[in-house]
Amino acid sequence: MDTPVTTWGPETQQAHTAVIAIHGRGQSPAFMRDQAERLHSTGVRFYCPSAFGQTWYPKQFLEPLADNEPHLSHALDAVDSLARAVEADGFPPERIVLWGFSQGACLISHLVLTRPASYGGLALLTGGFVGPEMLPAPEGRPLQGTSVVMRSIEHDPWVPTGRVKETAKALSAAGADVDLLIAPGNEHIITDEAMSAVDRLLRSIRPSDTRGPDRPAAT
Template identity: 70%
Template sequence: MLSNLHSALPGTAWGSETHEARTAVIAVHGRGQSPAFMQEQASRIDAPAVRFYAPAAPNQSWYPKQFLEALADNEPDLSLSLDTLGRLVDAVEAEGFARERIVLWGFSQGACLISHLILTRPDRLGGLALLTGGYIGPDALGAPEGLPLDGMPVVVRSIDQDPWVPRDRVEQTAQTLSAAGASVDLLVAAGNEHIITDEAMSAVGRLLSSI
């Protein structure tokens, strides 16, 4: 269980002890995965003094349908999952991490959830790492008014012909984050596999080291 966090947020915590960590990372897994997957991937990150928190989705899925389907078809699970992430950010802050030291990192469905959270409920955190994901729903999502993300660093990585996440949605998400004031580092690698590349993990490490 996540120490001192809300009992409705089962998951795993690892890395530096809270009093020693410089950065907190909320690691959000994809469909059919668990916090153990994100913990395994975190071993590929080269960044010091990081504490990781990984929530667990009910039945290993944050919402039931594919992310490009109608928003209503993914309710109420989608809103419940967005609420869960919001509460977890608050709980990690309560553990002693200022919001500018909290990074959201997600892969696949986890990256989609994070994208949608930040664009529909803007929160200027320490950064985002979105690996193969984009905002949710069939329609274009406009940027929130003003520049609420105010230079927040965002790493966006994907694969050109990923079988689940179209390249154009990844690029639209990056553009919308930029329009909301984020500083976006976007790279789409060649290939057709649903994977996290070594370059993507290096980019996440650089982001965390910069916080």
């Protein structure tokens, strides 16, 4: 995989959950690591890919899909490949959480609705699927059992509330258990309440048979 990945947290043998953290436009893994410091969950290993030029795709996310290609497809491939690499590290899908903010949340939303796969949870903070048209939910209920935390700001300057709600509707139709909250305000921020919700998500995924140094990783 050509996309650089920054990791932090306990080593794989000591971690019970993996988080793939996707930063937003103009950000880097350092931003997501700073946000992770606001979490209180333990035993979580983070994997954070770095977008070339600090952006996953060039245009705004509501522009026609073709205007963001081939960058959008390359970014989706990068996250998809990283998820498979995290599995190879010993984390089964049910112990993997995808967490994104802003453009990162948009990328994850688009990924799971166009390339549905099993994950332990999703944390989508101020984002929605990409493109100007309503994205149909995938056939069947491929996200059944997936817990999703969605948070946004009512008058966010970059992400319309309507798109966040459309994304929540599509995820629910795909079988996901969506926890959506739109906070008042007009700033492009991650609130303390949003981070508390991510903490709850991570605690809900923690298995009863956490791996320790004497427990080999899954193969």
